Amino acid sequence: MVDRKEQIVDCISSGQYHALLDISHTVNSSLDIQEILDLVLSELATVVEASASSIWLLDDDKQRLNVATATGEKSEEIKEIVLEIGEGIVGSVVKEGTSLITQDARKEKEHAISIAEKLDFAATTMMCVPIMTRDRIIGAIQLLNKADSQPFSEENLYLTEVVANAAGIALENAHLHNFLQRENQTLRYELGTNHTQFQDIIGSSPKMRKVLELSERVAQTSSTVLLRGESGTGKEIIAQSIHNASSRAKKPFIPVNCAALPDNLLESELFGHERGAFTGATSRKEGRFELANQGTLFLDEIGDMQIGLQAKLLRVLQDQQIYRVGGTAPINCDARIISATNQDIESKIKQGSFREDLYYRLNVITIGLPTLHERIEDILRLASHFLNKYSWEMKRMKTGFSPDAVQILMTHTWPGNVRELQNAIEHAVVLGKDEEIQVEDLPLSLRKNWSKSEIPNKTLALEDAQRGFKKQYIQYMLAQNDGNRSKTAEVLDIQRTYLSRLIRELNIGE
Numbered sequence: 001m002v003d004r005k006e007q008i009v010d011c012i013s014s015g016q017y018h019a020l021l022d023i024s025h026t027v028n029s030s031l032d033i034q035e036i037l038d039l040v041l042s043e044l045a046t047v048v049e050a051s052a053s054s055i056w057l058l059d060d061d062k063q064r065l066n067v068a069t070a071t072g073e074k075s076e077e078i079k080e081i082v083l084e085i086g087e088g089i090v091g092s093v094v095k096e097g098t099s100l101i102t103q104d105a106r107k108e109k110e111h112a113i114s115i116a117e118k119l120d121f122a123a124t125t126m127m128c129v130p131i132m133t134r135d136r137i138i139g140a141i142q143l144l145n146k147a148d149s150q151p152f153s154e155e156n157l158y159l160t161e162v163v164a165n166a167a168g169i170a171l172e173n174a175h176l177h178n179f180l181q182r183e184n185q186t187l188r189y190e191l192g193t194n195h196t197q198f199q200d201i202i203g204s205s206p207k208m209r210k211v212l213e214l215s216e217r218v219a220q221t222s223s224t225v226l227l228r229g230e231s232g233t234g235k236e237i238i239a240q241s242i243h244n245a246s247s248r249a250k251k252p253f254i255p256v257n258c259a260a261l262p263d264n265l266l267e268s269e270l271f272g273h274e275r276g277a278f279t280g281a282t283s284r285k286e287g288r289f290e291l292a293n294q295g296t297l298f299l300d301e302i303g304d305m306q307i308g309l310q311a312k313l314l315r316v317l318q319d320q321q322i323y324r325v326g327g328t329a330p331i332n333c334d335a336r337i338i339s340a341t342n343q344d345i346e347s348k349i350k351q352g353s354f355r356e357d358l359y360y361r362l363n364v365i366t367i368g369l370p371t372l373h374e375r376i377e378d379i380l381r382l383a384s385h386f387l388n389k390y391s392w393e394m395k396r397m398k399t400g401f402s403p404d405a406v407q408i409l410m411t412h413t414w415p416g417n418v419r420e421l422q423n424a425i426e427h428a429v430v431l432g433k434d435e436e437i438q439v440e441d442l443p444l445s446l447r448k449n450w451s452k453s454e455i456p457n458k459t460l461a462l463e464d465a466q467r468g469f470k471k472q473y474i475q476y477m478l479a480q481n482d483g484n485r486s487k488t489a490e491v492l493d494i495q496r497t498y499l500s501r502l503i504r505e506l507n508i509g510e
Helices: 004-011 014-029 033-048 088-096 113-119 154-191 206-219 235-244 263-271 307-319 345-351 356-362 376-394 403-411 417-431 462-480 485-492 496-505
Strands: 050-058 064-071 082-084 100-102 126-132 137-146 225-228 253-257 296-300 336-341 365-368
Touching (some): 033 050, 033 154, 088 100, 100 154, 206 235, 235 336, 307 356, 376 417, 376 462
Parallel strands (some): 296 336
């Protein structure tokens, strides 16, 4: 005797099989939960010709069902509905764990008239199937009102059950992936891998040594830190290193670029939002403050934050509590704040575009990062670091820089600072044909104002190249200041005694 399920399978059309393959591909090729839900429901509703459909998922407390995605004319309105387990047909299906198919939902004892009236939507034909993982029910798929007032068939129900099973597995895999990502982040902190430390930061110049020494000291405190410096000077790397050297190192470091989002989105990004707080807020979202709890929140480009949001940030710093957008319950938050700016905050305070009280809250410790032009001793070390990095990543063996390329690197003003240098070296590794980086491999922006000067026509060791340039540069600066060592030391931002020592060590004749 032929099994009933086999009879149903035999009745499935080739088009429906292809649709199942498409859905299977979707759930197996994505780890984005919302993408899985949206695409699965859209495909399924099309295949079974449902005029409306929805996927309901249990909340974190496993007590209520919320709409994760929906189709049809009431797709937005239905997202406002929250069901208790056992409430309505969907709630009953989740509670009992069995599918339901009906030609008139209004006659079912589980039918919730109040929901239909609230939505002003009459459901006649309906299918509702539980979504299950390996060990529990996590939600349900509901399909309503088949096209042309036709009844849903057993083939439709079977297809929906197959899709629900696939969706359950995909959702479990996505949740597991997210969990493992978080665990992996924690392990990286514990093992110290991919974990920037102060000793890993390239900086032997006097100004960078001061930055690193101060950063190491403040890392042991919980004080707010304001990093100041031009774009590309490495403010985020210093912030990450302060976090990594602190007692919060095993907790998250969460960066936020305050200039990258408009104010309304930035507020939601920082504080999170409740479901229904605004159009498109289909589910509760934790903000960056919550994600950074017991860790560090890095607010980059803080000078671009609008004055209204500054007041809310100040309140958080004062009370150590946040309110999600659309929420009324305070949430305790223990996140260390490190902020950064390339702007003149004092001028913005005078203009009334930055709150003075917030500035003092953020500015307990200030660390000023030098421009790359102010730390010329570090240029070739940084260049060699980036050369090794991109040579390895791109599997292109590069051994060093030609003397002319060294001269360009050492004499360029670097308005984009370390980031510009990094991009220039990546450009050179990509385009360079020889093992040694040549002048023509460097970006035009570096070459256009360069004129060749006397320099040995041979490859130099890093220290020899630095020594040669340092001698040449000090000679030039002494000449510019008529041999006055005090003026030259002031321009170079070094002590006069240190300049005198360099003159002796480099055999510089005045």
